[in-house]
Amino acid sequence: MATTLRNNVCDVPIDLDYTTDELDFSAPMQDSGDLRTKEDEPPASSWSSSSGSFYEELETSPIGIGSTWYWHSPSEQPLDKPNWCKSSPNAGYALHATEDGSHEKQKVHVQTHDSVLKSSKLFVRTVSGNSPTQKRYVMAKKLMSTREIEVLQYLDAPASRYDPWNPAPPLLSIVNADEGTEDEEGEPQAIYEPIMPFDYLPIGTVGEAIDLIMQLLQGLVFLQELKIVHGDIHREIIMMDKGTDSADNGENRITRNVRYFLADFTHATIVENPRDHLFAEDLRDLGLLMDATFGSCLPELSDIILKMTDVQHFTNNVRASDVLEDLEALISELPTDRIRSQLNQ
Template sequence: MTGDTLRLPSFATCSAEQAAKYAEDTYQGLWSLLSYEVFWQERFTFLKEHGYQLRPRFAPNWTPSWIGTNYDPFFCEDSILSMKHIIVDATRISDGARVTIKTVSRASDEIAIGRFLSSKELLQDPTNHCVPIIDVLDDPHDSSKGMIVMPYLRPFDNPPLRTIGEVVDFISQTLQGLCFIHAHGVAHRDCAAANIMMDARSLFPQGHHPVRLNYSPDGVHEISALNRQDHPVKYYFIDFGLSSRFQGGDVPLVVGTKGRDKEPPELSDSDPYNPFPLDIFILGNLYLHEFVQKYHGLDFLNALTVPMLQVNPNNRPSAQACYAIFQGIQASLTESTLRWRLRSYKETAPERVVYDTVAVAREGIYRIKQMIV
């Protein structure tokens, strides 16, 4: 991307004086690549040779596209900094699909476990909610590292869930996914909120920028997501860097305190513990903090979260038992309840009146459409 090929809307332009200031800021290093971006720039050509195209910002000898133009750098895609240290987005050249590439240590089990859960046979199971491994590449500059290629995913709560039914669907999919993982002898050990993402292509049929998430693919125009009720998404567990796999007569015991959730009482660097009940606690804690404690009307989930969060790991139900509890809860919910909006505890009284009025109107429109059909 160079200045003479840019075609941006008029609102992306600035005065000659401001353009000169942007140019000076650029020469002073304001938009220079960060150290971890340089890491990916050094692998740009290698990845391209293997079928993966990084964004123009990472190209060798990159020159900012706004230099020599009157464009505001904010509206130039190559000004957008990468926000992650060990991952980068890319485009698969063969079909234009967006992917994520992550650098991982060869000494960890992440590659082996990821490949196992991504085997052709296991990918055919609809309850498999593990992010698939598309490709594994050797790092051309560091033999102790590898690079795994996965589908591009978006945080599960961006955009936020809007209805009770969307929460129920999220819990259903994640419990199914945990049952699948455990049934195949794998304990995730870090299945916290940040490690559950979604394939959001149905919500953004025209795509979105991989870093500036609420903007068009070129990073210029703000966009809105479609709703999940009419455009379902699939949720995935990611990051198996702390995971353990047990086979045959292996005793499921581990040690360690690493992980995003520090509340599980059994975590220890010296006393071995069973990692399968740990997963139950972590997921139950996610449901509690992200849903029950944030929104009105989700108290029915207590029948699930309370047993999942038992202090004694031996008293927590298995993943299959949790899913059975949840299915009983799900069966008790009416369609109108599932369609009802999530009401945040932080809402003010005036906000609640307005949002409830809109929700009632939507429910009325829904019922009228059902009658017509």
């Protein structure tokens, strides 16, 4: 299931070829060789860095590179413009494959907002087409390395994307920011549907808190099965979608089927020979987050948090799947009244 990588994974800053306005992956990737084996390679993408080239003839794009998502996107209610945003004009490019297999580049007019999500490198953008009335809000994430692009492409390949435990938010596209603007330096950016910090709305009940923890643990199990070490789990990168219900009410997260995500994979690595202590560090970081967020109001989690954060588990091969089993056992023993009770009780 997991992709095999060589040990010499090359983590290099992304550079822009200002002559062609395209990412130049070939030079840095020559030093590390092809990262994936052919038999395990997920579907090729026009942003594939493993090929050492920007385009290959008749290449398909599993991450949805294209203009459709902003020219003809389904009508839906976007997130309200955050009142902490300060906007400035900007522009970028979206790349898409045409019916004959060639590739085109189209200009995208965007507005960039100064967001409070600086630690996760996430920010809000308003994307518009040719018409001023064609606008929608999206979330953008600056991509910091070729390794990060490899991880995102792998997590958004069809075999991974439709797994309900996948903790990566679905990609709409990858766009190349205009290097001529004052605010941007030509870095590519991952574009997502609007997502928000997990604590943007209050967590009302014990059940909602447990659902959040359960989804994050399932996400870690998923990453470990794919031999992906996240490397930087903290509060600011935990995001949620709006769910299937538009009500802004913290007491109905479960009925709204809210999904939680890890929105920043800057430090993530796919490893060929997984070392348990690397996975244990991810587990410890999640345990520390759980303790800081719910430790005082969910004493039932104390043993699980201790198991996740105790340095002894670095040598005892404790995995996310083990902790998930413990949490499922705990939930089965909790009275229904406790699960439905308010979190501060």
